Amino acid sequence: MSQETLTITDNRTKQSYTLPIEHGTIRAIDLRQIKTGPEDFGLMTYDPAFMNTASCRSRITFIDGDRGILHYRGYPIEVLAEHCSFLEVAFLILFGDLPTETELKNWVSQITHHTMLHETTKKFMEGFRYNAHPMAMLVTTVAALSTVYPDARAIDDPNNRLLQIKRLIGKMPSIAAMSYRHSLGFPYVYPDNDLNYAENFMNMLFRMVEPKYVANPVLARALDILFILHADHEQNCSANVMRSVGSAQADPYLTTAAAAAALSGPLHGGANEEVLKMIDEIGSKENVPAYVKRSKEGHSKLMGFGHRVYKNYDPRAKIIKRTAEQVFEVTGRNPKLEIALELERIALEDDYFIKRKLYPNVDFYSGIIYQAMGFKPEMFTVLFAIPRTAGWLAQWQEMLTDSEQKIARPRQVYAGHDVRPFLPIEKRSPSW
Numbered sequence: 001m002s003q004e005t006l007t008i009t010d011n012r013t014k015q016s017y018t019l020p021i022e023h024g025t026i027r028a029i030d031l032r033q034i035k036t037g038p039e040d041f042g043l044m045t046y047d048p049a050f051m052n053t054a055s056c057r058s059r060i061t062f063i064d065g066d067r068g069i070l071h072y073r074g075y076p077i078e079v080l081a082e083h084c085s086f087l088e089v090a091f092l093i094l095f096g097d098l099p100t101e102t103e104l105k106n107w108v109s110q111i112t113h114h115t116m117l118h119e120t121t122k123k124f125m126e127g128f129r130y131n132a133h134p135m136a137m138l139v140t141t142v143a144a145l146s147t148v149y150p151d152a153r154a155i156d157d158p159n160n161r162l163l164q165i166k167r168l169i170g171k172m173p174s175i176a177a178m179s180y181r182h183s184l185g186f187p188y189v190y191p192d193n194d195l196n197y198a199e200n201f202m203n204m205l206f207r208m209v210e211p212k213y214v215a216n217p218v219l220a221r222a223l224d225i226l227f228i229l230h231a232d233h234e235q236n237c238s239a240n241v242m243r244s245v246g247s248a249q250a251d252p253y254l255t256t257a258a259a260a261a262a263l264s265g266p267l268h269g270g271a272n273e274e275v276l277k278m279i280d281e282i283g284s285k286e287n288v289p290a291y292v293k294r295s296k297e298g299h300s301k302l303m304g305f306g307h308r309v310y311k312n313y314d315p316r317a318k319i320i321k322r323t324a325e326q327v328f329e330v331t332g333r334n335p336k337l338e339i340a341l342e343l344e345r346i347a348l349e350d351d352y353f354i355k356r357k358l359y360p361n362v363d364f365y366s367g368i369i370y371q372a373m374g375f376k377p378e379m380f381t382v383l384f385a386i387p388r389t390a391g392w393l394a395q396w397q398e399m400l401t402d403s404e405q406k407i408a409r410p411r412q413v414y415a416g417h418d419v420r421p422f423l424p425i426e427k428r429s430p431s432w
C-alpha cells in the first residue's frame, strides 16, 4: 500500500484498517468493512447538508473558497468575463473547450433557432394568475416543456441530449421574458433572431411599440457578463438537485425545473431578491449599524453575505461591483448602492463577520445592477436561472456519462421508535 493511505483503528474491536486516499478523499463505502461482528451493517459517515462529502468527480468548475478563486474548465472567471460572450462560455462549460470561430458561429445560430416557444406554452403561461411570482412561473413552465417534447426521455442518446440542451438554453430567456411581461400585463414579445442572446432577451422584455428593439450596448454587455458569472458554480444546492433528480433518469425539462425550484430559495439564488428587500428595510446609511447589530444578535441574516465554500471575497462579487459602475454611467447611480457599500464596509470591519469569514457573495451587488436596469426584484432570481441552465445541463450530462454514478440515494441514521405494539383507535391519546 502506498503512502497515500489512512489507517483507522476501531477502538470497539481494536482492529486496524488501511484505506486508500485518492484526491484527498477516502471512499465512504470503504468504511463499510469496519464492523463489530457479522451482524453489524458496517460503519457509515454522517454528514447532514454535505458539509464534507464529495458526491462526484467533476471537470467543469473549480473553486478555491479560501483564496476566492473560480475557474470554468481551467479558465479564471475574470478572463472569461473580460473576453467572452455568454454563449461562448456556455459552450466551454458544456463541451470542455472554448469554441473555434466556426464552432461558435454554429452554436450561436443553433441556440438562436431554438428560442421560439410552442404556442401551447404561451397559452399555458396566459393561465397564470396576474400576480404569480416570475420564478414560480419559470419553474412551472420549464416543467411543462416536458409535455411538448416527450422525445426528451431518451436521455441515453447523446444526440437527443444535445437537442434538448440547445432547446433549454434557447428557450430559457423566452420563458423568463414571458414571465416578466405576464406579471406586468404586457403582451408577449417574440424572439428576434438578428440579436445576440442578451440583446434578444432585452428585446423580449422591454420592446413596446417600436418596430425594432435596439438594446443599449453597455447594458446588453453588462447583462452578458452577469450571465457569464452565474453560469456554473460546481456542487451547489441546485446543481446537486439537478444531479440527484437526473440520476433517477427523469427528462431534462423536469430535472431542470427541479434545479430551478432549488435556486428559488432565499438561501440560494433567491438571495438577490432578499438583498433588495433588506436594503429597503434598512432605508438609509445611518440605519446600517443598527441593522448589523440586529443581525449579529441573530434577528436576521445579512442577505448576500456568507457562503458555504467562499471564506474570502466572492470573485464574482468583485466583477459585479466593477460592472455596476459601467451600468450606472448609463442609468444613473442607484441610491441603494450607498447603503450596500456602507453595509459592506461596516460588516467587513466587524469581528462577528471577520471571525466567521462572511464576505459579500454574488447576490449582494447583482440586484442593485438589475434594479438600475429596470428589473423588479421578483425577476432577479429568474435572471440567475437563465445562465445557470448551462451549468445545470453540463452537470447533468457529466453525471449521466460517469460510469461511477447511480441513482442518488443517501443513507440515514434512524432515530425513531423501535417496534411497538399496535393500539386500536379508541386507546390512542392525542399527539397534538
Ligand code: CMC
Pocket: 236, 266, 267, 268, 269, 270, 271, 295, 296, 300, 301, 302, 303, 304, 305, 306, 307, 308, 309, 356, 358, 361, 362, 363
Ligand atoms: N448573516 C449573518 N450571519 C451569518 C450569515 C449572514 N448572511 N451567514 C452565515 N452566518 C453565520 C451563521 O449564523 C453561523 O454563525 P454561528 O457559527 O454563530 O452559528 C455562521 O455564520 C456559519 O453559517 P452557516 O449558516 O453554518 O453557513 P452555511 O455554509 O450553512 O450557509 C449560506 C451558507 C450562504 C446559506 C449563509 O451564509 C446564508 O444564509 N447567507 C445569506 C443568504 C445568501 O446570501 N445566500 C446566497 C449564497 S451565494 C449564491 C447562491 O448560492 O445562490
